[in-house]
Each structure stands twice: as C-alpha cells, then as structure tokens.
Amino acid sequence: MQIYNPISPVKTMVKIYPHLAFPVDSGVVEVKNIMYLTKEQESFTIWMKSLVFHSKGCTVFDSKGNLIYRVDNYNSKTCGNEVYFMDLCGKVLFTLRHKKLGLFKSWEGYNSTGTTRFRLRKNFKILPRDSSSSYKVVMGSRIADGDQQSWYKIVNRGSVFAIEDGSGRVIAEVKNKQSDISGMDLGKDVLTMMVEPQVDHSLIMGIVIAYSLTKCKL
Template sequence: MAKVHPQAPLSSSSPGYFTSKQETFTIWMKSLILNGHGCTVFDSNGQIVYRVDNYDSRGRAKVHLMDLKGQILFTILRKKSKFLGVWEGYRSSNGKEINLKNTPRFQVRRSFKGKSACKVIVGLDKNQIQQYRIESWSKGKSACKILDKFGRLVAEVKRKQSTCGVVLGEDVLTLVVEPFMDHSLIVGLLVVYGLINRKL
C-alpha cells in the first residue's frame, strides 16, 4: 500500500495551533487503529498532528479530536434535536475528558437551505461570537470550504494531488487553512462535517 505521506517520520512534538502564514495539511480518512473509523491529519512535513479514532461505528454521537500523543483537544457531541442535527465542540484544557457543564467552544448546525451545508457559531461563552458556514461543492461530500460571515475563505478541503498532478483516492484530502486561524478548531469543524456525512 502506498504511503499517504512518505517523506517524514512521526514526531511527538506538539504543533502550534496558529501561524501567520497559510498552512497546508493532508487528511487521510482512515484511523490509525485497526478496524477503527476516523481520520489522521498530517502537516506539510508529513508529521501527524491530529487524529480521530472511533472504535465502534461511523457517525458516533461522541468523538474526540486528539493530538499525536492521544491528548484530547476537543470532545465533539451530537445533541438531539427534533429537526436539525446539532453538534457541539468542547475544548479540553488538560488533554483529558472535559466537563460537559462548561460552555461549548463551538456549535455546528446542519443547514438545508441555500449553498451552506452547515452553520457554525464559535465562542459561545464570550461576547465576541464568530460565525462561519461550511459549503459543500462536491457530490462525494468530501470537498468543502469554510467561509466567515462576510464570505471570505477561511479553509478549503479538496482531493489531494501528487506532485506530478495525479489525483489520489477519495480518502486522501488536502486542507488549506488561511493565516491566523486556529488549526485545531478548523479540523474540529471538519470532523463534524465528516460525521454529518458519515465519513467518520
């Protein structure tokens, strides 16, 4: 089997979540756990920076976005709603299970109107609430883009191409994140998008 990112060994160094330049990641829609569901995210050097491992089934109601060491960054929960799917992301401050009595860091609601696949609210516990939307532009529901409330591009996901222009399989994606965005938050939002579309 071909390697998704063959040029660099695994690293245990913790990544910075913000950078002042555009960053590119590779998302492999596979878990590192045998017979598990999830995804693995590599940085531009081929080092694993984020992972999601579901042991039971796709589309679980509770998943953890972790770093390479298995420290929890976000716990993502599906809330029961009569009409719309609602997901909430709780940031972990100590890398362990979070207190669900805390206010979630973000909320994602599935949208059935217009071009938006999902509506996102970030910063539910603060006065400065940020709003985003996730738009799907692929029949396979893998490729998408995240826009802010003014329609500016924040992040984009599409099928990965090799250096010689060959498009890789549907389970290998490129994520491009614009400067000064929290990479872990963007990956958390994409995890919800994958859960909604039963890709994880």
C-alpha cells in the same frame, strides 16, 4: 492500545505523503510548545483512516509530512455519538458529540474542560439561491448570530468545500489531494486542507471532522 496495521503501512503512508518525515513504527514523540495558529498559508493532508486497529477515524499530516492530529471513533457503528480529536501524543483537543433537538441535528465540539467550543448544524433554506449546500458553525454555547466573529459557514460545492468567516472571507478549503508526481487524485479518502494565515488550524480541523461526521464519513 493496538495500532492500525494495514498490509503495508509504510508504502501506503508514503504514497499518501511522499516526503514522510517520521518512521511509521516510531514510538511516542514528545511534542512541546505546539502552536496551532498559522503564521502563513499552510496545507495539511487528511487521510480518512484511523491508526487504531478496528476503529474508524482519520490521520492528519502537516506540510512536512509530520503526523500532528488523529481522530478515533471507537463506536462499533459508523457515525457514533461521540468522537475524539487528539494531537500526536493522544491528548484530546475536542470531544465531538452528536446532539438532536426536535427535527434539528447538530454536532458539538467540547474542549478539554468540557466547555462548548462550537456547534455545527445545516442551514435550511426554503428557496436556495444556488445548488451548493451550507452548514453553520456557531462558536461557544450562546452567541448571537449577528456577531460576525462568532460564527463560520461551510459551503459545499461538490468535491470541494470551503470554510468562511462571518464576513464571507474564505479561511480554509478542503479538496481531494493529488499526487505530486502524476497530478492524479489519491482517492476519496485522501484530502488536502489549505488554511489561511492567522487561523487556529486545530479549530478548523475540529470543524472539518464535525462536518465529516454529518456526512457519515467517520
């Protein structure tokens, strides 16, 4: 596998995350006992670039600058029908597949056993109450919409979007990342994701990727 190699990868990645905690040219690191549940509010940096040469995707860092997730879309076209969400070692956590049923389109996330973990689709409203758009995430394959623990909602308000649980509580928020020094945005392809305590950030990241795919950003 060829690793994505821009003109100056070290400078580019350090610019995105000033306190980079690992060498860019390091080999595969063995990761044990990864805990995906946040203990406190945590921030993550999402760089909408793949580490694989000639591939679309993104790279995710934790608050210490460690690379923890990567996403690769090996399809030659933007927004292919199948995208892989992996951990640092290349283990596939979710396979995201594009589904279409009549006029309705959705993205589904499958875990390593092939079981449907979630489905994401746009909410269609005849008379929207505000200018924001929203997407619904239903957990599992067949769960009643009335169960507040079985679904989430993505509310998009311009450059910021939030993920809410069934009770309306915000559990994650994503926006453009700003430089720690100047306070200026690092560009549309560099994002900050803030996740609340006691939340599975691997699931949240999977939902964020599915949402990005609906926008053809991968």
